Amino acid sequence: MAHVTDFRYSIVAREDYSDVTFMLEVCHPLMARAARPGQFVIVMSHADGERIPLTIADFDAEAGTVTLVIQAVGKTTKEMQRTCRVGAELYGIAGPMGIPSPLGHAKKVVCVGGGLGVAPVFPQARGFKEAGAYVIGVLGFRNRDLIFWEDKFRAVCDELILCTDDGSAGMKGFVSQGVLRAISDHADIEEVVAIGPPLMMKACADATRPFGIKTMVSLNPIMVDGTGMCGGCRVKIGDKVKFACVDGPDFDGHQVDFDDLLVRLRRYKEEERVALERFNEDCRMRTVPEGAKVVSDLPRARG
Ligand SMILES: Cc1cc2nc3c(=O)[nH]c(=O)nc-3n(C[C@H](O)[C@H](O)[C@H](O)COP(=O)(O)OP(=O)(O)OC[C@H]3O[C@@H](n4cnc5c(N)ncnc54)[C@H](O)[C@@H]3O)c2cc1C
Numbered sequence: 090m091a092h093v094t095d096f097r098y099s100i101v102a103r104e105d106y107s108d109v110t111f112m113l114e115v116c117h118p119l120m121a122r123a124a125r126p127g128q129f130v131i132v133m134s135h136a137d138g139e140r141i142p143l144t145i146a147d148f149d150a151e152a153g154t155v156t157l158v159i160q161a162v163g164k165t166t167k168e169m170q171r172t173c174r175v176g177a178e179l180y181g182i183a184g185p186m187g188i189p190s191p192l193g194h195a196k197k198v199v200c201v202g203g204g205l206g207v208a209p210v211f212p213q214a215r216g217f218k219e220a221g222a223y224v225i226g227v228l229g230f231r232n233r234d235l236i237f238w239e240d241k242f243r244a245v246c247d248e249l250i251l252c253t254d255d256g257s258a259g260m261k262g263f264v265s266q267g268v269l270r271a272i273s274d275h276a277d278i279e280e281v282v283a284i285g286p287p288l289m290m291k292a293c294a295d296a297t298r299p300f301g302i303k304t305m306v307s308l309n310p311i312m313v314d315g316t317g318m319c320g321g322c323r324v325k326i327g328d329k330v331k332f333a334c335v336d337g338p339d340f341d342g343h344q345v346d347f348d349d350l351l352v353r354l355r356r357y358k359e360e361e362r363v364a365l366e367r368f369n370e371d372c373r374m375r376t377v378p379e380g381a382k383v384v385s386d387l388p389r390a391r392g
Pocket residue numbers: 129139140141142143144145157158159160161162163164165166167205209308309310311312313338354355358361362365
């Protein structure tokens with residue numbers, strides 16, 4: 090565990106889980122004390138950077154750190170993958186945002202994480218365990234090389250069902266099949282929490298619906314201000330319109346209109362493509378041959 094010596098948003102630890110997924114442990118004692126499972130932060134990695142929402146994947150009040158697990162999918166996350174090294178600082182972190190996950194009094198729960206969703210479901214699995222529940226973890230990855238945090242989950246789960254798409258570790262299949270296996274082994278499951286890509290959460294909600302098991306999902310619509318003002322993160326829950334940043338991000342999976350969410354997530358594809366292309370081009374231009382004079386550097390986190 091990293092030890093914190095100052096109060097800036099310095100990156101005190103980094104681990105790369107694959108060529109696209111990396112973990113940052115960031116010094117922020119107040120955030121670490123205030124954070125609750127299910128909440129998120131809005132991060133700016135440098136002064137001219139985009140503000141992006143990221144789930145608080147873990148927090149340690151004693152060490153004064155919060156943990157972020159990031160998938161490099163577009164311009165900002167790829168830039169962070171390049172620049173956010175140990176010792177650098179993030180420019181700003183706002184939060185904790187969102188309503189903490191309602192952990193309730195369920196005696197037996199299934200916590201499901203698909204791919205990157207494995208990280209944000211961890212604080213919930215630990216929270217349920219601390220509240221005395223029997224916790225079954227279901228974790229899904231495309232293949233064994235992408236597995237991370239298995240040990241962390243084994244430490245807080247009574248049972249762990251590992252799934253890989255190609256069968257290279259654990260059971261072959263998707264997490265929704267892992268959920269069905271847990272349901273067939275345990276008739277008394279009271280709640281399922283599923284976090285991951287929208288299609289995965291939809292599949293889990295579809296799997297539990299016939300059994301009438303309460304199923305909570307964490308939605309990731311495009312967010313701008315994170316304060317309920319801009320309307321960017323509008324989601325349809327049953328016959329109601331909600332704003333994920335202030336009303337969520339956790340919602341009843343049986344009520345979520347996933348088709349609407351998927352359409353809204355695709356709205357800025359062209360702009361995102363252009364931004365990434367420009368960033369890649371910029372990186373290519375700044376790749377300096379050995380011995381050449383460095384004129385400028387990539388925009389980087391302060392510090
Ligand atoms: C509550 C919440 C928690 C999240 N937690 C995590 C996390 O822990 N780790 C992680 O890697 N990602 C997380 N995301 C998604 C992350 O915010 C996006 O991947 C990131 O903003 C993409 O920015 P980009 O410039 O790299 O890519 P872009 O090319 O700009 O976008 C790639 C895709 O990311 C999504 N996206 C883009 N901008 C936003 C935005 N402002 N808000 C939300 N989604 C956006 C869209 O689906 C888009 O198609 C979370 C999103 C939300 C809403």
